[in-house]
Amino acid sequence: MKKFKLSAVLLAIAAPLTAAVVSIIISSLAVLATKKSPMDAYTTMWEFGTTSASLMQMLNTATPYYIAAIAIAITFRAGLFNIGVEGQLRLGAMFGAYLGAMFVLPPVIHIVAIMVIAMTIGGLWAAIAGYLKVKRGVSEVISTIMLNALAGGLSSYLLANRFADRTTASNNLSTKEIPASGQFPDLMPLLNKLGVEDQPGGGVYGMLIFAVALGITFWFVVSRTRFGFELRATGANPIAARVSGVNSKRMTFIALALSGAVAGLAGLPAVLGDTHAFNMGFRTGIGFTAIAVALLGRNSAVGMAISALLFGFLEVSSRSLELIDIAPETYVIMQGSILLSSVIAYEVLRRYKITLQSKELAKAVEE
Secondary structure, three states, rough: HHHHHHHHHHHHHHHHHHHHHHHHHHHHHHHHHOOHHHHHHHHHHHHHHHHHHHHHHHHHHHHHHHHHHHHHOOOOOOOOOOOOOOHHHHEEEEEEEHHHOOOOOOOOHHHHHHHHHHHHHHHHHHHHHHHHHHHHOOOHEEEEEEHHHHHHHHHHHHHHHHHHHOOOOOOOOEEOOOHHHHHOOOOOHHHOOOOOOOOOOOOOOHHHHHHHHHHHHHHHHHOHHHHHHHHHHHHHHHHHHOOOOOOOOHHHHHHHHHHHHHHHHOOOOHHHHOOOOOOOOOOEEEEEEEEHHHOOOOOOOOHHHHHHHHHHHHHHHHHHHHHHHOOOHHHHHHHHHHHHHHHHHHHHHHHHHHHHHHHHHHHHHHO
C-alpha cells in the first residue's frame, strides 16, 4: 500500500516537473536565438519580478485571469468550450461601468449592483451560444468565436456613439466616472498594517479577495453539490447522464450562461479598482489568456490560482527584458512553451495511468 502511495506521488510530481524542464529549455533556445544569455534573462526577470511593486502588479494581472479562467472551467467541466469569454467580459465591464455611473447607492450595495449588471450582460451574451447549441446543434466553439467578433464591434460602436462622456476634454473615449460609492477600495490599508509600503504604481485591487471567494465557491459547487455532479456527469458522458436522469441539454445551456455571467465579472477589477470607467484603454486578451490558465490549472480552483499567478509573474517580469535588449514578447514564448509542455505531460501521464490500471486489472483477473 505504501509503495502504491509513493508511486502515485512520484507520478503527480513527474508531469509538472517535466513540463517545467521542457519549457525552460524551449525558452532558453528562444533567448539564445537573440544571441543573449538565458541565465541573464531569468536573473533579470526574477530580480525585477520579486520587487514589492512588481508583486502587486502581478496580483492585479492575475486577478482577472483567475476569474475568467473559472468561467472557462465551468464549461470545461460540462464538456464544452467557451471561447467567448473575451467578448462577454468586455460587454459586462462596459455596461457595468456605464449603468453603474448613473446612480448612487450605499457603497457595498452599489458595487454589488454593478457586479449584477456585468453578470447579467455576460450571461445573456453567452446564453445566445447556449440556445444555439441546445436548439440548433451549433458548436459553441464556432458561435462563441463569432460572438467575440460581434462583442468587439458592438462595444466600440456603443462607446463611440452612445456611452462616451463628452464632457471630458480627452481623446481617450470613456464612460462617465463611477461614483465613489461604486469604487472597490484597494487593499493597501491592509497591506500597510502588514508592513508593506505604498508603491508608485498603486495598490492591489480589492477584487482579489472576491476572486479568492469565487474560487472557493467554484470548488464547493463543482465538488460538493448535486449541481456540480450533474455538471460533471454531463461533461463526462451526456448520453449516460440523460439515462441517469440528468437533463443534459438544460445543463449545457446553464453551464454556458453561468460561464458568461462569471466572465462578465472578469473585466471589473480594473474598472472598479483603477480607472473607475470603461475606456479605449480597456485591457484586451484576458479571455484568451484565461483559456491557457484554465488548461494549465487543470480546471481546479487551486491549480488555476497558481497558473494565474505564474502567468501574471511572467507578464510583469518580462518588462525588464528590455533592459538587456531582449524583446519583452519573449514571455509569450515562455507562456506557450509552459502550456504546451504541461498539456503533453499530463496527457502522457493520463495514458500511463490507464495502462497501469489495465495491467493491475488483468493481474487481478488472473489471480
